[in-house]
Amino acid sequence: MNDAFYIAVGTELLNFRVNLYSPVFSQKLMRLGFNLKGEITACDELKSIIDALNFASKRADLIIISGGLGPTFDDLTREAVSKFLNINIIYSKEVEHFLLDKNCDISKPNIKNQCYVLESARLIKNDNGTAFGEVISTGKKCFVILPGPRNEWESMWPDVKNIVLKEFQLPEIYNRVIRFADISEVSLENILRPIMQKSNELRYTVLAGPNSCDFSITHNNKRLVDSVVDEIKGLTNEYIYGYDDDTIEGVVGKMLSEKGRNLSIAESCTGGLVSSMITDVSGSSRYYIGGINAYSNEIKERILNVKKETLEKYGAVSEQTAKEMSENVRTIFKTDYSVSITGIAGPDGGSIEKPVGLVFFGMSDKDKTIVEKRTFIKKDRLSIKKAASNTALYFLYKMIKS
Structure with missing residues (x-):
């Protein structure tokens, strides 16, 4: 596979905002036959961006840059690329006409600035913003310059894909992602190791999430990839909830919609x-009726109708409380399905009997209530909340599926 490098531009990414684009670009690039070798974040300073370009171009043939194309004083990506590649910046009538068609007032200096592009760049229109994407090829290197917001650059990606495939004369790579829940990365790898060893010409990647795993399989032979996916499904079907771009919330919603059922x-x-x-x-809104965020015992008892005796005898974090929460919310909202979650997110509040990370889940339909228990080993609060949320929806998925 060819190598790619990603540069994220923006001082905010170093100070107060987390950049989550690398895994997204990695998956998209893998399907084009590129291995994302690394990522570097540059602040909104000319020298910082040029240094990042120098670093990345020594390590990859395809460099993806996002951010720093906006209309304000600190958007310097275009100028940095111009200086690094020694390419002029010119005024584009094509961009001007596009912005006028979008009713942009180009008499305003900051909007007019968006009409300046790199000379010889292949331009990619932006249906969701004002900054065009630009692709520059110099020798064996290709630079793809994209705006920062995901809703802007993602709509450009089909054009980026076509340009890159043509530029590098590559066949498109076939990639499948299998989505798992309620299984650890290590456990999944142990199950799948014989398949990976047998079909070692394929590229495999496992990405662990909050009580979830994504397993990626890549090769230019579609039939071979599909056959491995079928093998994996045969071994691990009880943990699979979806494929490729599926999310657990999207899969659950689709199932509820198709069955004409609703949820609380x-x-x-x-x-x-x-x-x-x-x-x-x-x-x-077609299937989600509503919910109760019963954080305190008072609300569990007064609004959610959990029995006082249950809370006093077993505690808020218990199988019995989870069962009543699930059954009662379903009754209150008159829904076909319900799910409840009660646990200890930490870092305080745990004990030997009920440690931090202990969570009970209740799932109810008209015939039954199932209660499951999990103890999540990552003890930071946000990780436990995310793992519990994914797990609750996975248990709900299993109930609806059955």
Whole structure:
């Protein structure tokens, strides 16, 4: 595979905002036959961006740059690339006409600045913003310059893909991703090791998430990749919830929609995160009725109708409380399915009997209630909340599927 490098531009990425694009670019580049060798973040200073370009270009033939193309004073990516490659910046009538068609007022200096592009760059229009994408080829190197917001550059990616494939004269690589939940990275690798050893000409990547794993398989032979996917499915089907671009919340929502069923949620330690995930999916109003964020025992008892005796005898974090939470929220909202989550997110509040990371899950339909228990070993609060949320939706997925 060819090598690629990613440069993220933006002082905010070094101070207060986390850049989450690298795994996204890695997957997209893998499908083009490129291995993402590394990432570097540059602040909004000319020298910093030029240093990053110098570093990346020594390590890869394809350099992806995102950010620093906006209309403000600190957007310097275009100027940095110009100086690094010794390429002029010119005014583009094509960009001007495009912005006028979008009713942009190019008499404003900051908007007019968006009409300046690198000479000889292949331009990629931006349907969701004002900054064009630009692709520059110099010798054996290719530089792809994209705006920072994901909703802008992702709509450009089909054009980027076509240019890169043509530039490097590459066949498109076939890639599948299998989505797993409620299994560790190590356990999954142990199950799949014989397959990986037998079909060692394929490229495999495993990415661990909050009580979830993504397993990626890549090769230019589609039939070979598909046959390995079938083998893996035969060994691990009980842990698989989806493929490729699936998310657990999207898969659950699709199942509910197709069955014409609806859902309610009762949360405690996750603080509304499960409901947030469900409503991140467009169209979730068709199946998500509502939820109760019952963080305190008072609310569990007064609003969610958990028995006082249950809370006093077994505690808020217990199989019995999770069962009542699930059954009662389903009754309150009159839904087909419900899920409940109660646990100890830490870092305080744990004990020998009930350690930090202990979570109970209740799943109910008209016929039954199932309660599951998990203890998550990562003890930081956010990791436990995310792992619990993913797991709750996975248990719900299993109930709906059955």
